[in-house]
Every structure is written in structure tokens, then in C-alpha cells.
Amino acid sequence: MATARLMTRPEDYAKLGIKEGMVEPWEDGRRDTPTPGHNEVWYFDGTMEDGTKTVVGSRPVDPATAGDGTDSPNLNVNITTPDGQEFVSMLRVPAEESSVGTDQCDVQFGPHYATGDLKNYDVYVEPVEGVGVDLHYEALVEPYRAGGTSHIALGDNDEYYYTDQSIPRCRVTGTVTAEGKTRNVSGTGYHDHQWFNISPLVAWHHWLWGRFYTPNYTVVIYDFVASEKFGFARVPIFGVMDKTGKVIFDNRGETEVETTTYYDEQTKKAYPKSSTYVFHDDDATVKFNVTWTDIIEVRDMYGATADKDHYGMAGEQQRKAYDAMGSKPAYMRYYANGTLTMTNSEGTVEESGDMTYEFNYPGVPDPRAHLG
Structure with missing residues (x-):
């Protein structure tokens, strides 16, 4: 049976043309x-x-037209204000007014851009409809290539790939504009770069x-x-x-996972209420528990009508496409408590705190899918 694996073998580095333990700026260029x-x-959030x-995501190919073999640049900008109002712009830019560099992150979509060199980035979306x-x-922190390569291979012969290369913690400063009003902000942010040759829904x-x-x-x-x-x-x-930003643990082995679930009536699916992960590496054992306390967002892409969806992923036409793929996509976002416990020959350290996380669920319920 076809399977999936995180690419961690020495030959994987040679195949991908990257160096173990060294991330270079070109890796954040077009791949x-x-x-x-x-x-x-x-992707950038803050x-x-x-x-x-804030969320900004830039794609050279519009998912709605991903089958025609040409660039169709598009981006989304999402701003949620302190009082909980959400403002979303989905923008499309002509390909002749856009470019994506290969030497580093250099995404230029008309007047909008995201540029950077693994250490500093500038993200600009010219206000459209006040956003x-x-x-x-x-x-x-250092750039993080999960498993050493950031590549997941899928299929009998690794014919499909799905990636997630990130800079998980950044200081963010600048301005946001919502409802045509601009104000200064500062906080904590995240950046990742993904590329793939298979739909996430598949x-x-x-x-x-x-x-x-x-x-x-x-x-x-992840x-x-x-x-x-x-x-x-x-x-x-x-x-x-x-705290110096250095990667001190990167899981590359088997993982023990224990999950308790609850049932969501709107999407008709079971989701984790609490998940405990245990990872091992030589003499080190790392345990991570995440338990949600509040639901921030429920997005039923399969069941919702088109007028209830910002992203063009709901409605009767989309539902027919999901049925053809055997998919019933839903998305949840939670406010949670996390606890990290690390044990090695020098002893045990434990830290807890608040976090947010997403649970994206494009599949249909199945007892083989490690839920419950």
C-alpha cells in the first residue's frame, strides 16, 4: 500500500540539492x-x-485554475481587529505584472510584495477595499527544515511531495489597515513556505x-x-x-500519540479535545500536550453556502467537486493550553502556556485515521 514519509535519509539531501544543517536564502525562493x-x-501571520x-498568503497559481499550467498570481490578506471583527481581501493580479525570484523570498504581485533573506522580511499589501x-x-529563531529536509514524500516511489519550511518565531512591527483606518502594531509572527504537487484535499x-x-x-x-x-x-x-533560536530537538522517529475527542454537531465530525505526543531521540524524551479551552473558528467548507465563505471554497458547485474527491473539508481553530516536558540525562524541564492551533479536516470520518 502506498504510504507517506518524512524525508530524512542521506540520499534525500542529495536528491533535493540541499545541505544538512544549513538553510540557504535560495530555499525560500520559488521552488x-x-x-x-x-x-x-x-505565508506570514502575526x-x-x-x-x-494578521494573515498574508501569496500563491503564484490560483487553486481554482491550477490545472491550466500557467501562472495566475493571487493573495489573501486577513485582519482580525482587537474587538473580533474580521476583514478579508482576496486579490488576483495579472501574471505580466508579477514575478517571483529564485535567489531568496522575492514575491512581487503588482504593488504587493513579500521579500526577505531568512533573517528579515518585508510584507506589503496595498490597501484594497480598505484592507x-x-x-x-x-x-x-533559526529557519526550521523539519526532519532535516522539510519534505514529506507520498506514494510507492515518492512521486508526490508536500513541504513546510518555516521560521516559527519572529518579531513583527509596522502598520495594518482595516476599514480604511491605519494604525501601528507590534507583536509576534510566523513565516512558512510550502510547495507541493498534490492537492491537500487528496x-x-x-x-x-x-x-x-x-x-x-x-x-x-504539524x-x-x-x-x-x-x-x-x-x-x-x-x-x-x-531561547537563543537554535533548534535543539527535531523529531525524525516514531511517535506515541494519545488523543481524546469530542463530536461537533455542525460539521458532523469528531475532533481532538486533548492530544499528548511523546517523542524520543537517543537519551532525550520530549512530551507535548495540547488541550483546547475555547473554539475560535468553525469553518464548514462542505456544508456551508457560498455566501457564508470568504475564500470561495463553499457552495453547491464546490460540494460536487468535494464529492468527486471523496472529501468533506472542515476547519477548526482553537485557543488552547500547551505543556512542553523535556527529559534527558541532565534532568527534566517543563513549561506551560497559552497557544492557538488549527485542525484542518478535509477527509471523511474513518476509524483507521487515528482520531480517538
């Missing part, structure tokens, strides 16, 4: 093509001290993704569970960085 079925995204939240950002990101049954920050540690977790096509294989990405 893929507009070949049908392929796509790429440069949680500001005043409660403002935009002008933000500077300063990396506080590759994955579900995933849990979050970051956890304490004064001494940064944690990034718990992928593949679709039935790939044997419901679990690929848990988990990294820990210390």
Missing part, C-alpha cells in the same frame, strides 16, 4: 512551477500586542498545526495524517528551539 496540480505559498491578528498591511518581520485526511511560545522555548507542531490513498500514514513534524 516549483505552474505544472498542473502543483502550487506554492509564502499576533499583535493589542490583540490584532492592507505594511509589516517588517525579524527572525528570532494528500491528507487531517492535520493539527500550531506554534507554542514560552520565554525559553519555541515549539512548532501532525499530518495521510488520506486513505496513502494508508492513513501519520507524519508528525515537531521541533523545539531554545
Whole structure:
């Protein structure tokens, strides 16, 4: 049966043309093509001290037209104000007015851009319909290539790939514009770069993704569970960085996972209420528990009508496409408590704190899919 794996072998580095233990700026440049079925995204988010939240995602290929083999640049900017109002702009820019560099992150979509060199980034979205950002990101941790390569290979012969290369903790400063009003902000941010040659709806049954920050540690977790096509294989990405920003733990082995679930009536699916992960590496054991306390967002892409969706992913036409793929996508976002416990020959350290995480669930319920 076809499966999925995190690429960690020495020959994987040679195949990908990267160096173990060294991330170079070109790796955050364009890595893929507009070949049908392929796509790429440069993602930036921020949680500001005043409660403002921002998201900017730039893609050279519009997912709605990903089958025609040409670039169709598009980006989204999301701003949630301190009082909970959400403002979203979905922008499309002519390909002849856009470019994406290969030497470093250099995404230019008309007047909008995201540029940077693994240490500093500038993200600008010119306000459209009163929504935009002008933000500077300063990396506080090393770039993180999960498993050493950031690549997940899927299929009998690794014919599919899905990636997530990140800078999980940054200082963010600048301005946001919502309702035509611009104000200064500062806070903590995250950047990742993904590229893939298979639709997430086809590759994955579900995933849990979050970051956890304490004064001494940064944690990034991305718990992928593949679709039935790939044997419901679990690929848990988990990294820990210390207060100097250095990666001190990067999971590359088997993982023990214990989950308790609850049932959501709106989406008709079971989701984790609490998940405990245990990772081992030589003499070190790392345990991470995440338990949600509040639901921030419920997004039922399968069941919702088109007028209830900002992202063009709901409605009767989309539902027919989901049915053809055997998919029923839903998305949850939670406010949670995280606890990190690390034990080695020198003793045990434990830190707890608040975090937010997402649970993206494109699959249909199945007892083989590690839920419950």
C-alpha cells in the first residue's frame, strides 16, 4: 500500500540539492512551477500586542485554475481587529505584472510584495477595499527544515511531495489597515513556505498545526495524517528551539500519540479535545500536550453556502467537486493550553502556556485515521 514519509535519509539531501544543517536564502525562493496540480505559498501571520491578528498568503497559481499550467498570481490578506471583527481581501493580479525570484523570498504581485533573506522580511499589501498591511518581520529563531529536509514524500516511489519550511518565531512591527483606518502594531509572527504537487484535499485526511511560545522555548507542531490513498500514514513534524533560536530537538522517529475527542454537531465530525505526543531521540524524551479551552473558528467548507465563505471554497458547485474527491473539508481553530516536558540525562524541564492551533479536516470520518 502506498504510504507517506518524512524525508530524512542521506540520499534525500542529495536528491533535493540541499545541505544538512544549513538553510540557504535560495530555499525560500520559488521552488516549483505552474505544472498542473502543483502550487506554492509564502505565508506570514502575526499576533499583535493589542490583540490584532494578521494573515498574508501569496500563491503564484490560483487553486481554482491550477490545472491550466500557467501562472495566475493571487493573495489573501486577513485582519482580525482587537474587538473580533474580521476583514478579508482576496486579490488576483495579472501574471505580466508579477514575478517571483529564485535567489531568496522575492514575491512581487503588482504593488504587493513579500521579500526577505531568512533573517528579515518585508510584507506589503496595498490597501484594497480598505484592507492592507505594511509589516517588517525579524527572525528570532533559526529557519526550521523539519526532519532535516522539510519534505514529506507520498506514494510507492515518492512521486508526490508536500513541504513546510518555516521560521516559527519572529518579531513583527509596522502598520495594518482595516476599514480604511491605519494604525501601528507590534507583536509576534510566523513565516512558512510550502510547495507541493498534490492537492491537500487528496494528500491528507487531517492535520493539527500550531506554534507554542514560552520565554525559553519555541515549539512548532504539524501532525499530518495521510488520506486513505496513502494508508492513513501519520507524519508528525515537531521541533523545539531554545531561547537563543537554535533548534535543539527535531523529531525524525516514531511517535506515541494519545488523543481524546469530542463530536461537533455542525460539521458532523469528531475532533481532538486533548492530544499528548511523546517523542524520543537517543537519551532525550520530549512530551507535548495540547488541550483546547475555547473554539475560535468553525469553518464548514462542505456544508456551508457560498455566501457564508470568504475564500470561495463553499457552495453547491464546490460540494460536487468535494464529492468527486471523496472529501468533506472542515476547519477548526482553537485557543488552547500547551505543556512542553523535556527529559534527558541532565534532568527534566517543563513549561506551560497559552497557544492557538488549527485542525484542518478535509477527509471523511474513518476509524483507521487515528482520531480517538
